[in-house]
Amino acid sequence: MKRPTRILLGWVVTALGIWGVAIILLLFLLLLVSLGAVISSGDNALPFSSAAAVEPIPPQLLPLYHAAGAKYHVPWAILAGINRVETDFGRNLSVSSAGAIGWMQFEPATWARYGVDADGDGEANPYDPVDAIFTAARYLAASGVAKNPVQAVFQYNHSTDYVREVLRLATIYQTWNPLGSEWVWPVTDAKEPFSAVAGSDGEPLGITIHCPPDASVRAIHTGIVTSVTGRSVTLDLGNGLTVTEQGLRPTLSMAQVVHAGEPLGIAATRGVTASIEEQGVPLPVLWFVSPSAPNLALTPPLTMAPQPTNAP
Numbered sequence: 001m002k003r004p005t006r007i008l009l010g011w012v013v014t015a016l017g018i019w020g021v022a023i024i025l026l027l028f029l030l031l032l033v034s035l036g037a038v039i040s041s042g043d044n045a046l047p048f049s050s051a052a053a054v055e056p057i058p059p060q061l062l063p064l065y066h067a068a069g070a071k072y073h074v075p076w077a078i079l080a081g082i083n084r085v086e087t088d089f090g091r092n093l094s095v096s097s098a099g100a101i102g103w104m105q106f107e108p109a110t111w112a113r114y115g116v117d118a119d120g121d122g123e124a125n126p127y128d129p130v131d132a133i134f135t136a137a138r139y140l141a142a143s144g145v146a147k148n149p150v151q152a153v154f155q156y157n158h159s160t161d162y163v164r165e166v167l168r169l170a171t172i173y174q175t176w177n178p179l180g181s182e183w184v185w186p187v188t189d190a191k192e193p194f195s196a197v198a199g200s201d202g203e204p205l206g207i208t209i210h211c212p213p214d215a216s217v218r219a220i221h222t223g224i225v226t227s228v229t230g231r232s233v234t235l236d237l238g239n240g241l242t243v244t245e246q247g248l249r250p251t252l253s254m255a256q257v258v259h260a261g262e263p264l265g266i267a268a269t270r271g272v273t274a275s276i277e278e279q280g281v282p283l284p285v286l287w288f289v290s291p292s293a294p295n296l297a298l299t300p301p302l303t304m305a306p307q308p309t310n311a312p
Contacts, residue, residue, distance in 0.1 A: 056287040057173060058089050062296060064130060068118070068137035069299030074145050076299040079136055081169035082156060090129055102126025104136040114139045149302060167304070174302050183289040184261045186220050186245055186274050187211045196286065205282045206275040208247075215267040217248040219258040220274060220289050228254055233264045240279040247272040 057065075057080055065083075069076035083089055086105040093102065100107050106115070106126055115124035118134035125131050136156075145152035149170075153163045187209050197206045220243055223235030232246040235258060250265040252258060276283045 055084060059286060059290060061089060064133045066296040066299055068134040070297035072137040072141040073300055074137045074140045075170065075302040077170040077174035077302050078140065078145065078149060078166065079133055080173045081166040082136060084169055085162065085166055093127065103129045103132035146300065149304060170302050182260060183221055184218055185289060185291050186217055186272055188216045188218065194291065199282060205284055206273055207285045208271045208273045210271055211267050213267055213270060217245060217264050217267055217272050218261050219264055220260065222259045225252055225254055225256045225258060231268055242277050243274065245272060245274045
């Protein structure tokens with residue numbers, strides 16, 4: 001009986017060995033697939049944070065998003081959302097661990113395929129915001145953004161958190177335009193010249209509008225009056241934002257609700273200044289308000305199609 005037992009044990013060991021090898025091979029293949037998904041999602045340079053703030057869009061970028069979106073039939077707000085999450089509107093152009101580069105964070109191989117010379121300077125440059133934004137629009141169009149924004153953004157970065165954040169920002173940007181009707185210029189004559197006081201990073205913070213004495217001074221946004229002096233008015237706009245306008249003789253009182261465009265008083269001198277703060281931190285006024293409405297190309301609106309079961 002010893003010999004048959006040994007034969008049986010040998011078969012068992014052999015069978016287990018074969019299954020063990022099969023399991024190891026299966027795990028190895030799964031690992032390769034996982035690595036492939038990670039490597040293919042390298043179109044982002046910055047670590048994603050789902051707590052990314054809803055920050056106003058720098059006004060000089062708005063025409064670029066709209067022009068690129070109009071050319072490639074891409075909702076402009078998606079381009080803005082991607083630019084905000086990827087590089088904080090071009091403030092952080094570090095190279096990602098996957099080698100993604102530039103304003104909109106493309107891997108070199110992807111850039112070589114889709115990169116466009118949108119500004120006509122003879123070079124498709126990922127560090128040029130015009131080239132990068134137009135290339136992102138071209139890539140999103142090729143990814144089918146018109147039919148399925150979720151899947152197209154997922155192609156840009158294979159992260160469901162990334163997709164949710166970009167589309168959350170895009171939805172907000174589409175309905176809340178920093179240069180929209182919610183914000184108005186502080187004086188009635190939009191042709192008056194103005195100068196800006198820049199912060200340490202070069203961003204224009206406070207602005208001074210050169211206007212004649214007795215010019216009407218308006219609230220640049222709806223808010224509640226929290227401070228009135230002989231020459232200034234401060235409004236609480238909510239969400240941590242406050243606006244202070246100086247150089248005027250106020251004609252209102254504390255705790256009064258003032259709507260955008262309504263008079264705060266009249267100019268006391270030939271210059272009225274305005275500044276905006278968020279939680280006490282100065283913000284660039286020209287991100288919110290402009291003396292004239294920008295000329296923006298029309299793009300398709302962001303519409304969320306029903307999400308297929310296999311989509312992120």
